[in-house]
Amino acid sequence: MTxxxxxxxxxxxxxxxxxxxxxxxxxxxxxxxxxxLVVWLVLFAVLRGKQTLTLAAADLTDLHRWINDLNDSIGxxxxxxxxFLYFFNEIRLVIDSLVxxxxxxxxxxxxxxxxxxxxxxGIVGIAGYVSWxxxxxxxxxxxVAGFTFLGLQGLWQESMDTLALTLSAVLVALLFAIPxxxxxxxxxxxxRIITPLLDFxxxxxTFVYLAPLTLFFLIxxxxxxxxxxxxxxPPTIRITAHAIRNVSKTTVEAADSxxxxxxxxxxxxxxxxxxxxxxxGVNQTIMAALAMVTIAxxxxxxxxxxxxxxxxxxxxxxxxxxxxxxxVVMAIVLDRVxxxxxxREEAARNSKNRFLAWRRPLLGAGAAIAAVLVYLSHTYLWxxxxxxxxxxxxxxxxxADTVTTWAQDNLSGLxxxxxxxxTNGLLNPFxxxxxxxxxxxxxxxxxxxxxxxxxxxxxxxxxxCVGLLVGTGLWSDGMTTLASxxxxxxxxxxxxIVFGVWMGRSTLVDRLIRPTLDAAQVMPPFVYLVPFLALxxxxxFTAIVAAIVYGAPVAMKIIADGIRAVPETTVEAATSAGCxxxxxxxxxxxxxxxxxxxxxxxxGLIYVLSMVVVGGLVGAGALGYDVVAGFSQGQLYGKGxxxxxxxVLLGVMFDRITQxxxxxxxx
Amino acid sequence: xxxxxxxxxxxxxxxxxxxxxxxxxKVGEDSAGGSxxxxxxGTFNLAVNPWVGYEANAAVIAYVAEHDLGCKVxxxxxxxxxxxxxxxxxxVDAVVxxxxxxxxxxxxxxxxxxxxxxxxxxNKGLIGWYVPPWLAKAHPxxxxxxxxxxxxxxxxTSESGGKGQLLDGDPSFVTNxxxxxxxxxxxxxxxxxxxxxxxxxxxxxxxxxxEWVIGxxxxxxxxxxxxxxxxVKLPEYKDGCDADAEKxxxxxxxxxxxxxxxxxxxxxxxxxxxxxxNFNWTNDDQNVVAKYIAVxxxxxxxxAKKWVEANRAKVEAWIK
Numbered sequence: 001m002t003x004x005x006x007x008x009x010x011x012x013x014x015x016x017x018x019x020x021x022x023x024x025x026x027x028x029x030x031x032x033x034x035x036x037l038v039v040w041l042v043l044f045a046v047l048r049g050k051q052t053l054t055l056a057a058a059d060l061t062d063l064h065r066w067i068n069d070l071n072d073s074i075g076x077x078x079x080x081x082x083x084f085l086y087f088f089n090e091i092r093l094v095i096d097s098l099v100x101x102x103x104x105x106x107x108x109x110x111x112x113x114x115x116x117x118x119x120x121x122g123i124v125g126i127a128g129y130v131s132w133x134x135x136x137x138x139x140x141x142x143x144v145a146g147f148t149f150l151g152l153q154g155l156w157q158e159s160m161d162t163l164a165l166t167l168s169a170v171l172v173a174l175l176f177a178i179p180x181x182x183x184x185x186x187x188x189x190x191x192r193i194i195t196p197l198l199d200f201x202x203x204x205x206t207f208v209y210l211a212p213l214t215l216f217f218l219i220x221x222x223x224x225x226x227x228x229x230x231x232x233x234p235p236t237i238r239i240t241a242h243a244i245r246n247v248s249k250t251t252v253e254a255a256d257s258x259x260x261x262x263x264x265x266x267x268x269x270x271x272x273x274x275x276x277x278x279x280x281g282v283n284q285t286i287m288a289a290l291a292m293v294t295i296a297x298x299x300x301x302x303x304x305x306x307x308x309x310x311x312x313x314x315x316x317x318x319x320x321x322x323x324x325x326x327x328v329v330m331a332i333v334l335d336r337v338x339x340x341x342x343x344r345e346e347a348a349r350n351s352k353n354r355f356l357a358w359r360r361p362l363l364g365a366g367a368a369i370a371a372v373l374v375y376l377s378h379t380y381l382w383x384x385x386x387x388x389x390x391x392x393x394x395x396x397x398x399x400a401d402t403v404t405t406w407a408q409d410n411l412s413g414l415x416x417x418x419x420x421x422x423t424n425g426l427l428n429p430f431x432x433x434x435x436x437x438x439x440x441x442x443x444x445x446x447x448x449x450x451x452x453x454x455x456x457x458x459x460x461x462x463x464x465c466v467g468l469l470v471g472t473g474l475w476s477d478g479m480t481t482l483a484s485x486x487x488x489x490x491x492x493x494x495x496x497i498v499f500g501v502w503m504g505r506s507t508l509v510d511r512l513i514r515p516t517l518d519a520a521q522v523m524p525p526f527v528y529l530v531p532f533l534a535l536x537x538x539x540x541f542t543a544i545v546a547a548i549v550y551g552a553p554v555a556m557k558i559i560a561d562g563i564r565a566v567p568e569t570t571v572e573a574a575t576s577a578g579c580x581x582x583x584x585x586x587x588x589x590x591x592x593x594x595x596x597x598x599x600x601x602x603x604g605l606i607y608v609l610s611m612v613v614v615g616g617l618v619g620a621g622a623l624g625y626d627v628v629a630g631f632s633q634g635q636l637y638g639k640g641x642x643x644x645x646x647x648v649l650l651g652v653m654f655d656r657i658t659q660x661x662x663x664x665x666x667x
Numbered sequence: 668x669x670x671x672x673x674x675x676x677x678x679x680x681x682x683x684x685x686x687x688x689x690x691x692x693k694v695g696e697d698s699a700g701g702s703x704x705x706x707x708x709g710t711f712n713l714a715v716n717p718w719v720g721y722e723a724n725a726a727v728i729a730y731v732a733e734h735d736l737g738c739k740v741x742x743x744x745x746x747x748x749x750x751x752x753x754x755x756x757x758x759v760d761a762v763v764x765x766x767x768x769x770x771x772x773x774x775x776x777x778x779x780x781x782x783x784x785x786x787x788x789x790n791k792g793l794i795g796w797y798v799p800p801w802l803a804k805a806h807p808x809x810x811x812x813x814x815x816x817x818x819x820x821x822x823x824t825s826e827s828g829g830k831g832q833l834l835d836g837d838p839s840f841v842t843n844x845x846x847x848x849x850x851x852x853x854x855x856x857x858x859x860x861x862x863x864x865x866x867x868x869x870x871x872x873x874x875x876x877x878e879w880v881i882g883x884x885x886x887x888x889x890x891x892x893x894x895x896x897x898x899v900k901l902p903e904y905k906d907g908c909d910a911d912a913e914k915x916x917x918x919x920x921x922x923x924x925x926x927x928x929x930x931x932x933x934x935x936x937x938x939x940x941x942x943x944x945n946f947n948w949t950n951d952d953q954n955v956v957a958k959y960i961a962v963x964x965x966x967x968x969x970x971a972k973k974w975v976e977a978n979r980a981k982v983e984a985w986i987k
Contacts, residue, residue, distance in 0.1 A: 219756070298745070538826075616859075
């Protein structure tokens with residue numbers, strides 16, 4: 001990692017050369033921040049409403065029109081352009097055949113067969129066997145139970161369609177991501193070039209590139225797969241690079257001194273030693289791919305996403321929830337299996353299991369059983385089509401409906417009061433401050449804060465981002481979105497600290513809460529938007545709540561890990577010194593987990609930003625609405641793309657500032 | 668080692684035999700059932716845009732094409748923009764409920780010449796400002812725009828900055844509301860709900876809890892059969908009064924919803940094309956099928972079957 005050289009800040013206050021330098025610097029830093037904010041408020045009072053760069057919802061700038069024209073000309077020349085004929089079409093063919101192959105294997109009928117090649121029994125068998133082979137018997141049991149549950153929900157075929165698409169996308173993603181990650185891990189230059197690209201891929205709202213993708217790769221499996229790959233590949237690239245970098249230098253040097261070639265040291269040292277972390281990257285890629293399921297449904301990708309989207313056209317929350325739950329179940333199974341796979345060798349080595357000697361014959365036997373099940377499911381109808389009507393699914397749907405109706409009927413008075421308190425007390429004043437100040441004032445404040453918090457390098461990045469943000473023509477919308485985003489992040493951090501500390505201090509609580517957090521992260525937001533709309537109305541606050549549901553779990557998990565990493569002995573020492581629980585938390589555990597807190601802020605903010613578009617669907621307006629409208633109306637396409645860029649810029653800006661601040665906190 | 672292997676193999680063999688012995692119907696044994704009427708129709712790619720009214724049109728057309736014409740119908744769930752794009756790439760044959768979209772018509776029909784019009788569906792599309800029925804009953808004069816300012820304070824929300832809130836925004840539809848509010852000098856602010864879901868939920872709750880909501884909506888729409896919203900009268904639409912987007916001061920025109928097909932499909936001679944071209948029904952017809960799907964939660968095919976069986980005469984007119 002290239003850590004920016006820390007320089008003492010030019011704070012205007014002479015720094016005493018005495019010993020407690022760090023203490024002084026921190027005080028002066030918070031004073032500087034205070035001063036910046038005071039200046040901002042004073043200038044805001046004077047200059048309010050001037051040069052705010054507002055743009056009405058239907059208005060366009062030249063940039064937006066130019067993008068529209070570009071998009072049109074690409075569409076018009078599609079059939080004559082050699083790039084399309086010989087490049088994109090070839091890619092599409094390859095990916096399409098891959099997707100079709102997997103689909104015909106597990107989800108779609110082929111030719112004369114009314115059912116796919118492998119039926120439910122075979123899939124359950126394979127899932128159990130593979131989970132056991134790469135993980136342990138516990139996850140194997142989980143896999144079998146989870147997959148059977150999908151069938152009981154009455155969603156077998158939809159689930160398999162989703163699985164087929166996810167598997168194809170993950171396969172394609174890994175094909176590119178692992179080599180790229182290794183390369184970025186070995187070369188600093190590649191890493192520097194690739195990082196902004198990855199930021200772009202992860203924060204650019206999918207809605208923006210969905211329509212062009214279908215222009216390039218046509219409607220169908222290929223486009224859905226590529227859209228998923230774009231979003232899902234970055235985690236593996238990042239984590240692989242990180243893993244390669246973290247292999248201890250001395251090991252590599254030892255290999256070098258033994259005369260290993262570059263190739264040998266890569267294949268025999270670097271890759272094996274980073275395998276465990278790379279598998280975690282694969283895990284993240286799978287999760288990201290599942291998050292795309294509902295969005296891919298908008299371009300006719302078959303599967304659970306379609307069920308969700310269709311149910312919501314008639315506001316059928318129950319059915320949508322049932323399908324959402326299937327996505328959650330699949331995500332939890334895949335997550336636990338890959339996690340178990342990443343720790344298997346270690347666990348096996350430590351456990352001294354007496355079955356270890358039996359492992360090979362058992363693996364053989366398991367493979368044979370799985371093969372028999374596959375054969376059965378290929379041949380017999382009862383093993384091919386999941387039996388039953390999916391009555392569990394309708395029971396779940398009814399239950400979800402009942403709960404939603406109850407909540408809507410009984411809670412809405414309470415929730416409205418809460419919404420109004422937050423909106424009027426926090427969101428409205430803050431938003432006014434951001435949107436009604438002249439753009440150059442807000443820009444200067446942002447840059448100054450970046451310099452104070454993160455150093456000069458972060459300041460320069462921020463300056464560039466502010467400049468480009470003005471360039472998109474959506475400054476005012478950007479500031480509205482920024483206000484909601486920051487309020488959401490503050491709430492995410494409050495929840496993150498409360499639950500993170502609780503989970504960090506008690507393993508039992510952690511074990512109880514964690515599955516809920518996993519569910520909140522992978523449940524498609526579309527499912528819970530309807531009840532949220534009933535509770536909070538179509539407002540910015542609804543968007544904030546949705547963002548919290550998605551962002552808070554990450555913050556909680558990171559903070560819990562941070563708290564747990566505080567050495568046991570330190571806590572014991574504090575206890576024996578007579579500290580009570582509150583003091584231990586505030587004076588020992590939280591300060592010592594400071595870098596985890598900063599990381600949680602960073603991730604919380606990025607997750608909240610990724611919900612901006614969803615927020616646009618429920619009343620947040622601003623950038624999110626621009627993106628959605630751009631996806632739906634041709635003449636607004638350019639504006640939607642510009643709004644997507646603005647979201648990326650906000651993300652990059654805050655990522656760099658918080659990361660630089662985190663490095664400082666760690667230093 | 669060898670002994671374990673043998674034991675394992677024996678176990679599997681027994682397991683395998685027991686399972687196969689239970690037998691059951693084999694895949695492909697009863698494949699006679701499928702449709703054998705594979706006539707000259709071939710494959711018919713029907714776009715399905717994401718709203719229930721459209722789904723009703725598509726379901727009925729698909730049902731008739733499959734059962735009366737023997738076509739193989741592939742329904743593709745797509746947003747409008749992407750569906751139109753599919754005309755050029757040959758992936759979409761027909762769009763069967765189009766709301767205006769003059770920009771798309773210009774791009775794909777006039778400029779690229781990949782699509783052609785295939786007549787109206789018979790449905791009339793209304794767009795405008797609606798209030799929940801309780802409000803129209805309690806304050807009958809609210810359905811005239813002249814009186815809206817009187818009630819502006821009642822429509823205030825946390826989002827509307829002190830003015831009345833006009834809830835807008837399914838982003839798929841063109842809206843002139845910001846210009847309308849300005850040009851009619853109303854004390855309202857347009858707040859973008861951002862999705863049809865958000866609009867429906869707002870109206871549903873408003874009717875149930877007697878809340879004040881005024882917002883952009885449209886018909887035919889299945890939700891009207893649950894809560895019959897009342898349209899507010901805006902200054903009457905005259906030809907050209909909406910020509911300049913900045914100066915609009917009149918109601919939305921009545922849209923004759925129509926059908927668009929790909930140029931290739933129109934020339935193909937497929938009976939499915941004639942079906943699409945002849946397809947024509949009333950708002951009431953669509954509302955019935957939409958209600959089957961959205962309120963009674965029937966599968967689209969089942970809903971289509973029910974309607975087609977009850978309205979054989981209309982269907983015969985499309986395929987004669």
